[in-house]
Amino acid sequence: MNDTVTLIDTALPRTTRPGLSIVVPVYRGAATVGRLVDALSDLDPEGGLEVVLVNDGSPDNSAEVCRDLLATARIPVLYIEHARNYGEHNAVMTGLRHVSGDYIITMDDDLQNPPEEVVKLYDHARKGNWDVVYTRYAVKQHEGWRNLGSRFANHVADQLLDKPKGLYLSSFRCMSAMVVAAVTRYSGPYPYVDGLIMQVTQRIDSIEVRHLPRLEGRSNYTLVRLVRLWLNLATSFSLAPLRLAIFAGLAMSVLGAIGAVATIGEALFMHNTPSGWASTMTVLLLVGGVQSMILGVLGEYVGRTFLSANGKPQGTVREILRSSDRL
Secondary structure, X not given: OEOOOOOOOOOOOOOOOOOEEEEEEEOOOOOOHHHHHHHHHXXXXXXXXXXXXXXXXXXXXXXXXXXXXXXXXXXOEEEEEEOOOOOHHHHHHHHHOOOOOOEEEEOXXXXXXXXXXHHHHHHHHXXXXXXXXXXXXXXXXXXXXXXXXXXXXXXXXXXXXXXXXXXXXXXXXXXXXXXXHHHOOOOOOOOOHHHHHHHHOOOEEEEEEOXXXXXXXXXXXXXXXXXXXXXXXXXXXXXXXXXXHHHHHHHHHHHHHHHHHHHHXXXXXXXXXXXXXXXXXXXXXXXXXXXXXXXXXXXXHHHHHHHHHOOOOOOEEEXXXXXXXXO
């Protein structure tokens, strides 16, 4: 079953639609997702809530754990299984296409975001009439290299995205149904949820919440995954890398012109100088490096365009199951 429908189910009667939907991408989360759903079951947000679990091709027994939750959970649970691993943002997009709440919160499955902060985030968005509310942390309980990577990604986002300066882009965020409906119109294979949000609205706020140490295992974000995420940010929602390549080419043209003038001057006025091997090699290396960088940037854009044109899926859904406590 291919996930091609882009809908927010606002046709549901008000009495059956929850006020809040919570989307949780699940990957290697077998040890924690049950505890997360159990903790969310204790919450009492206005209008009620539902939980949407998206198993993004997890290699552990997350699928069995999630299916068991359908029978035991005390709140409505929708389980969606991807046919393979597509990445966190792709999983979030699949979940967003199947929510029905007036507001939607996305959060990880590792319990580093305390479930009790959910109502605080939801109430802040609802009462303040914000389209999107992000969370920020006084102290992040990630490893040092991960925190450094997050700061770098947010600095890049400040330069490339039309977002409020200094806004921390957290995966623990709350969005209105209007924003979700607009975001899920994107069908390309390389979604970056925050970039899509910035294209929809500027009515954005943030609140501070707690961030807890990871209870089980290690972060699913390796250095390679972080680089891929940065490439999605840099190439899917901005022409800045191409413009940077243009400026690099112009700079090297200027340096080349200066080098040509210097070479002519050397030949005319300094007849006893060496042949200029060192300066020639320096120019060749500089020009070759910049050309390689420009070709790499162009290749990334062309490759992504090619894959998009050939219909690379954003996510393929294997099955969708709903708990017996039907909305």
